[in-house]
Amino acid sequence: MRRAAFFLPLMAVTSVSELPGQSAVDVKRPEQAAREHKFVEHEEKKKAQATNLEIRGATAFKEEELRSVLKEQIATIHDFGLTAARADDAAFFLELFYRKHGYAKVDVHYSIESGSRLVLDVTEGPQAILGTINFVGNNHVPAEKLFEYAVGPTRERYSRLQKDLPFVATDMQEGADLVHRYYVGEGYLDSLVDAPQYHFSADGARVDVTIPVHEGRQYFFGALIFRGNPVYDGATLRGQMVDLLSQPYTDRRVDDISRRLQAYYKARGYYSVKVEATGEVEASVAGHVPVVVVISPGPVYKFGEVNVAGLRRLRPSYVYNRFASLRGKTYSPDVLDEKFRELMRTGLFNVLQINPQPEGENYLRLDIAAEEAKAKEFGFSVGYGSYVGGIVGFSFADRDLFGYGRPLITSIEVSQRGYKGEI
Numbered sequence: 001m002r003r004a005a006f007f008l009p010l011m012a013v014t015s016v017s018e019l020p021g022q023s024a025v026d027v028k029r030p031e032q033a034a035r036e037h038k039f040v041e042h043e044e045k046k047k048a049q050a051t052n053l054e055i056r057g058a059t060a061f062k063e064e065e066l067r068s069v070l071k072e073q074i075a076t077i078h079d080f081g082l083t084a085a086r087a088d089d090a091a092f093f094l095e096l097f098y099r100k101h102g103y104a105k106v107d108v109h110y111s112i113e114s115g116s117r118l119v120l121d122v123t124e125g126p127q128a129i130l131g132t133i134n135f136v137g138n139n140h141v142p143a144e145k146l147f148e149y150a151v152g153p154t155r156e157r158y159s160r161l162q163k164d165l166p167f168v169a170t171d172m173q174e175g176a177d178l179v180h181r182y183y184v185g186e187g188y189l190d191s192l193v194d195a196p197q198y199h200f201s202a203d204g205a206r207v208d209v210t211i212p213v214h215e216g217r218q219y220f221f222g223a224l225i226f227r228g229n230p231v232y233d234g235a236t237l238r239g240q241m242v243d244l245l246s247q248p249y250t251d252r253r254v255d256d257i258s259r260r261l262q263a264y265y266k267a268r269g270y271y272s273v274k275v276e277a278t279g280e281v282e283a284s285v286a287g288h289v290p291v292v293v294v295i296s297p298g299p300v301y302k303f304g305e306v307n308v309a310g311l312r313r314l315r316p317s318y319v320y321n322r323f324a325s326l327r328g329k330t331y332s333p334d335v336l337d338e339k340f341r342e343l344m345r346t347g348l349f350n351v352l353q354i355n356p357q358p359e360g361e362n363y364l365r366l367d368i369a370a371e372e373a374k375a376k377e378f379g380f381s382v383g384y385g386s387y388v389g390g391i392v393g394f395s396f397a398d399r400d401l402f403g404y405g406r407p408l409i410t411s412i413e414v415s416q417r418g419y420k421g422e423i
Contacts, residue, residue, distance in 0.1 A: 053077075055094075057122040060103070069097045077118065087118050094120055100157075102127045102166025105204060128167040128200070130154070131208040138213045141183070149182050150175035150211060167207040172196045176211055183215065187248025189281065190216030219249040219281065222288030224257075228295040231265075237293075240264050249289045254279045257293065265297055269330040271356060271364060272298035301331040301356075304363030310370040314348060318405040319368060331356070331364050347399055349373055375400040379411075389416030 053074060055063050067074065073090040080086075091110040098106035105125035113119055133150050135143045153171040176193050183191035194212040201207070224245070226234055238245070240260050244253050257277040265273040274296040279289050303326040308316045322339060329335075340354055351371035356364040379395035395411040412421040 052117045053090075053120070054117065055120045055122060057124065060098075060101075060124055060127065066094065066097070070094060082112060082116055082118055084112070087112055090118065091120055094122070098122070098124065099170070100166075100168055102129065102168060104128045104167055104169060104200075104207070126204045128205060128207045130165045130167040131201075131206045133209045133211065136210060136212045137215060140215055140218065141186070146179050146182070146211075146213075149178040150209075152178055167198075167209075169196075169198070172198075172209055179211065179213070183213075185248075185250055185252075187218045187220060187250060188215050189219050189249070192216070217287050219284060219287050219289050221245045221247075221249050221253075222284065222290040225290060225292045226295060227292060229297055230295045231270075231297050237261060237264070249279065249281075251279065254291060257291065261293065261295065263333075265295075266331075266333050269300035269302070269332070270297045271301040271331050272358065274298070299362045301358065301362050301364045303327055303329050303331055304359060304365045306366045306368060308368045308370065310372075312372055313375060313403050314370075314372055314400055314405055315403045318403075319343070319370070323366060336366075346405065347373060348375070348405060373399075385415070387417075391415045 053067070053070075055066055058066055070090055070093060073086065073093055077086050077090070087110040091108045095106055095108040098108070103124055103126075105128075107123040107125070109121045111119045111121070130151070133143075133147055135146050138146060150172070151165060153174040154165050154168055158165060173196060176196050180191060180193040183193070192214040194214075197210040197212070199208040199210070221244070224234065224238055226237060230237060241257055244256055244260070247253060254277050258275045261275045261277075262273055265275070275293065277291055277293045279291050281289050283290055303323070305327070306320055306323045308319045311319075322343065326335065326339070336354060336356070340352060343349060343352055349370055350373045351369075353369040355367045355369070357367055359365050375398055377395075377397040379393070379397075381391075381393040381395075383391040383393070385391060391413060392415075393411065393413040395409070397407065397409045399405075399407045401408045408423075410421070410423045413419060
């Protein structure tokens with residue numbers, strides 16, 4: 001016999017904790033913050049529509065849209081009164097809005113009539129479309145690659161399906177900066193990108209852009225020079241960063257050398273290791289930059305005692321027992337991370353912080369700060385199945401039974417054809 005069933009949950013599971021109330025910083029939930037922000041925007045839009053404002057000469061955009069753009073400035077005028085400074089702010093932001101949409105020659109003037117009426121006179125001019133972007137001096141990087149960076153600030157506001165983009169001068173300057181950052185990221189440390197040059201068509205409806213580029217030399221990693229007390233041989237240490245050394249030289253990758261070596265040493269118990277990598281560009285030979293790496297490994301540390309703070313219901317022995325096997329073993333951040341994940345998977349904690357602290361005889365004391373999660377849950381459900389008829393269910397769960405961290409889960413379900421329970 002076929003059976004078909006469906007359930008209509010009428011009440012979500014609720015959680016109840018035995019923990020006493022705790023004082024904490026009142027942090028707004030994202031949904032609450034979003035509601036408040038939406039309310040503020042709604043109020044600003046109402047004020048924008050109610051304020052005594054006239055926008056003249058605007059044909060490219062509806063007045064309602066322009067008022068929405070100026071809602072913050074208009075709300076300020078509504079709340080604190082109309083002054084020349086606030087009127088000038090409104091004109092400035094309206095002009096900025098137009099320029100962001102390609103109206104490079106827009107002009108907005110304000111006037112105050114009868115002491116309380118703001119009039120914004122707009123001379124839009126033609127909307128300028130971005131034409132071709134010509135790169136001069138890019139001998140090693142194709143123009144197609146640089147083009148994506150140059151138009152990036154404008155493109156992010158429009159669909160990639162839109163063929164024609166508006167010309168926005170500030171976007172072009174930002175795009176030129178992105179082109180320069182790309183060159184530096186590819187090892188062209190001496191590169192320069194000049195300010196964009198604009199060429200307007202006779203009717204002002206199209207703008208071609210020229211971006212001069214001075215690439216300079218491309219730099220790569222040269223020899224790695226290890227100083228201090230490396231402990232391990234140079235070939236072993238270089239093996240930790242083969243992929244980095246095969247890429248062009250940048251300051252960011254030099255910093256990555258320090259980070260990788262620190263991780264390598266810490267994974268072998270050198271908790272207090274210090275690694276400082278410095279590139280010597282002035283000493284480069286044929287574009288290859290030597291890097292001096294100074295290493296102070298410090299002693300090899302072992303796991304020591306465990307201190308636990310913040311527990312209310314859970315017995316500290318629950319935490320101690322899970323770290324007991326580490327005592328006396330060589331410190332490893334990976335092992336510590338796995339213990340952290342293991343504890344968080346239990347669902348007993350909202351927050352868990354493990355801070356190793358050096359102490360005598362090269363041991364690391366583990367200071368653990370915990371915030372327990374709610375331990376108890378009660379559930380109630382109502383549903384209907386075509387075979388079993390009406391269904392009523394109850395459930396109870398305690399993830400921390402008697403403070404030992406043992407879970408207890410019980411449920412009972414009653415239908416028109418019988419009942420069943422589970423522990």
